Amino acid sequence: MHEHFDSIYLEFVDESYKPGKDEVIAVFRVTPAQGISIKDAAGRIAAESSVGTWTTLSVKPSWFEKLKAKAYRFHDLGDGSWLVWVAYPVELFEEGSIPNFASSILGNIFGMKAIAGLRVEDVYFPPSYLETFPGPNKGIQGVREILGIKDRPILATVPKPKLGYTPEEYGRVAYEILIGGIDLVKDDENFASQPFCRFEARLKEVMKAIDRAEKETGERKGYLANVTAPIREMEKRIKLVADYGNKFIMIDFLTAGWAALQHARELAEEYDLAIHGHRAFHAAFTRNPKHGVSMFLVAKLARMAGVDHVHVGTPGVGKMDAKTREVLEHTRIVREQYYRPKEGDLFHLEQPWSNIKPVFPVASGGLHPGTLPEVIRVMGKDIIMQVGGGVLGHPDGPEAGARAVRQAVEAAMKGISLDEYAREHRELARALEKWGYVRPV
Numbered sequence: 001m002h003e004h005f006d007s008i009y010l011e012f013v014d015e016s017y018k019p020g021k022d023e024v025i026a027v028f029r030v031t032p033a034q035g036i037s038i039k040d041a042a043g044r045i046a047a048e049s050s051v052g053t054w055t056t057l058s059v060k061p062s063w064f065e066k067l068k069a070k071a072y073r074f075h076d077l078g079d080g081s082w083l084v085w086v087a088y089p090v091e092l093f094e095e096g097s098i099p100n101f102a103s104s105i106l107g108n109i110f111g112m113k114a115i116a117g118l119r120v121e122d123v124y125f126p127p128s129y130l131e132t133f134p135g136p137n138k139g140i141q142g143v144r145e146i147l148g149i150k151d152r153p154i155l156a157t158v159p160k161p162k163l164g165y166t167p168e169e170y171g172r173v174a175y176e177i178l179i180g181g182i183d184l185v186k187d188d189e190n191f192a193s194q195p196f197c198r199f200e201a202r203l204k205e206v207m208k209a210i211d212r213a214e215k216e217t218g219e220r221k222g223y224l225a226n227v228t229a230p231i232r233e234m235e236k237r238i239k240l241v242a243d244y245g246n247k248f249i250m251i252d253f254l255t256a257g258w259a260a261l262q263h264a265r266e267l268a269e270e271y272d273l274a275i276h277g278h279r280a281f282h283a284a285f286t287r288n289p290k291h292g293v294s295m296f297l298v299a300k301l302a303r304m305a306g307v308d309h310v311h312v313g314t315p316g317v318g319k320m321d322a323k324t325r326e327v328l329e330h331t332r333i334v335r336e337q338y339y340r341p342k343e344g345d346l347f348h349l350e351q352p353w354s355n356i357k358p359v360f361p362v363a364s365g366g367l368h369p370g371t372l373p374e375v376i377r378v379m380g381k382d383i384i385m386q387v388g389g390g391v392l393g394h395p396d397g398p399e400a401g402a403r404a405v406r407q408a409v410e411a412a413m414k415g416i417s418l419d420e421y422a423r424e425h426r427e428l429a430r431a432l433e434k435w436g437y438v439r440p441v
């Protein structure tokens with residue numbers, strides 16, 4: 001008669017368990033498959049993401065018992081899914097390695113037959129683990145010091161269209177954007193080193209544009225140069241950026257990968273750079289409320305790995321799908337030194353950030369002058385706002401588009417309505433003529 005193995009998963013469930021201070025705690029949203037109890041599902045999650053497998057084994061290594069995760073708390077959400085809290089011994093994870101963490105808690109468990117839906121909502125990291133990560137090189141304060149911008153939102157623009165410029169054309173449009181009042185020129189996420197615009201040639205032209213714009217405006221400017229590439233090439237590009245005197249790099253950290261981001265962070269330390277973290281690819285697994293990984297956790301991991309800025313969504317005004325309360329939580333988890341969930345929020349855990357600096361949340365996607373005051377009202381001023389189409393689409397050209405954005409921010413910071421401010425500011429008036437207060441879809 002064959003052995004029955006299902007019961008071994010229940011060794012990873014203990015509702016009387018009280019996690020210790022030095023344990024990693026994960027909050028999962030779990031939808032068991034048909035005929036599977038939540039305890040069986042939770043046991044499988046705790047087992048497969050720590051040291052278990054489907055069968056009893058004929059060996060028992062010395063650390064096996066110590067490394068077992070335990071599902072210890074359950075909350076029925078009333079829609080077929082449950083919140084399940086799982087405690088992990090901190091020794092299960094290699095210090096300082098996001099890839100290793102992800103291969104455990106963001107790995108096999110998504111594919112188990114007994115689980116119909118699984119979303120990792122949040123993970124608490126104890127100081128003994130958190131402090132093995134560097135966090136941002138510059139953080140909010142450091143980036144503000146680079147640009148000499150004390151207390152307003154920082155402005156970035158992608159010279160749309162996404163691609164198509166030659167290096168010289170890109171340099172020219174970058175210059176117009178910068179003298180119009182934007183602080184940072186940003187490569188789009190899919191701009192790398194394509195045949196029509198090689199990386200170094202583009203870098204050279206943008207740095208010339210920055211040099212001219214800084215002289216003419218008296219303001220400091222920067223370039224979020226996209227260094228996303230196979231590792232050795234990425235290393236070369238990061239060094240080039242530093243050699244040309246720019247203080248920023250940009251990396252699409254989810255398509256490049258966590259190891260690439262952590263390597264870029266090591267080089268950012270060496271060359272004293274700030275990292276702009278673009279989250280392209282996140283929506284493949286963050287949008288479904290019952291399956292995948294929360295953007296909240298992605299933002300948390302990006303802060304630990306060491307981005308200085310990270311895209312977190314726009315509060316209900318942009319083109320990307322984002323709920324205001326979620327964007328607010330993403331903003332809080334990257335910016336606060338001690339994150340506490342709001343009253344009644346069971347999906348998130350307290351997270352003291354120890355020595356890890358705060359990170360700039362980036363609002364971007366479908367923004368234009370008419371929507372900026374709302375972004376500032378909801379997310380505050382310690383943000384970076386990326387306005388691409390909303391600058392390059394201005395009827396009077398990129399420089400006017402940049403001026404209109406700057407005027408909208410001035411109005412918001414002074415508490416003056418855009419309509420009133422537009423009476424004395426033509427570029428803003430022209431932007432409102434074209435877009436009004438539309439919220440792009």
Ligand SMILES: O=C(COP(=O)(O)O)[C@H](O)[C@H](O)COP(=O)(O)O
Pocket residue numbers: 158160188189279280311312313314319320362363364365366367386387388389390
């Ligand atoms: O290029 C843009 C927006 O351009 P535009 O300003 O023309 O809409 C960014 O890649 C998106 O904001 C990414 O989305 P998210 O910021 O949500 O990750």
Ligand SMILES: [Mg+2]
Pocket residue numbers: 158188189190
């Ligand atoms: Mg883009």
